[in-house]
Amino acid sequence: MKRIIIIGAGASGLFCAIKCKELMNNVDVIVLEANKQPLKKLLATGNGRCNLSNKSLSFDQYNGEVTKPIQEIISQFDDQKEFLEEGLLTKWMGNLLYPASEQAKSVAEVL
Incomplete structure (x- = not known):
């Protein structure tokens, strides 16, 4: 399984994660965020x-x-x-x- 790590759970990071999951087969997407909540x-x-x-x-x-x-x-x-x-x-x-x-x-x- 491929693993993609996205740094930043802002709008762009989460949108990218959604698209990676939609467009790629057999991929694990991990989103890392420094803030306590995404999209702050x-x-x-x-x-x-x-x-x-x-x-x-x-x-x-x-x-x-x-x-x-x-x-x-x-x-x-x-x-x-x-x-x-x-x-x-x-x-x-x-x-x-x-x-x-x-x-x-x-x-x-x-x-």
Whole structure:
């Protein structure tokens, strides 16, 4: 069995863990978090409304050595579709993506 360790139980870490379990067979995913509870910072983002993403997501903002697979992931990623598949309705407010409820608690419940 493969083992994946994700450092950080914030929104990105937990979303990554969910996707790893969904997309990979025979994998054990472990999420490590320094805070006493996961998603602690998430509950405060966007004044409690939870800004999830923005429309300026671009490969140009990626700084890493492995580029081709990352470029493919970013170019094909649909924020709203991915969150909807996990059961979270979202809406764009200007350039920012929020849960439709505008409550960080909604995101925490899904993740």
